[in-house]
Amino acid sequence: YAAMAALDTPSSYFTDVVREYRQRRDVLVAGLHEIGVDCISPQGAFYLMASLPVDDSDAFCQYLLESFSLDGETVMLAPGSGFYATPGLGRNEARIAYVLDSARLKRSVNIIGGALKAYASA
Numbered sequence: 001y002a003a004m005a006a007l008d009t010p011s012s013y014f015t016d017v018v019r020e021y022r023q024r025r026d027v028l029v030a031g032l033h034e035i036g037v038d039c040i041s042p043q044g045a046f047y048l049m050a051s052l053p054v055d056d057s058d059a060f061c062q063y064l065l066e067s068f069s070l071d072g073e074t075v076m077l078a079p080g081s082g083f084y085a086t087p088g089l090g091r092n093e094a095r096i097a098y099v100l101d102s103a104r105l106k107r108s109v110n111i112i113g114g115a116l117k118a119y120a121s122a
Contacts, residue, residue, distance in 0.1 A: 021046055024098040024105055031109030035116065047097040049080055053116060057081065057094045063119055070114045
């Protein structure tokens, strides 16, 4: 049924969706670079892998959820190690999906930046 509905969907819908996700990607990549987080700009996904300035992204992601908030908000990141078959790869990386609107992505980057500063000094 989904495939049949897709055939009847105007191509402008898909163009708009691609444009929106490119904008979200660009906002996230630029924001991460501004706070000193290295990442590449994906060409066909709704998430990216970011190299965080931490030794253990599992511990940092747990810290975000359990111990950190900025103005009562936090974000959830997926530790990168779970996305690699080779032990040790992704240890300092996190997977970040850009499924939120651009304003929320900007806020999320601010939260990540604040968390990285607090985590480094903890």
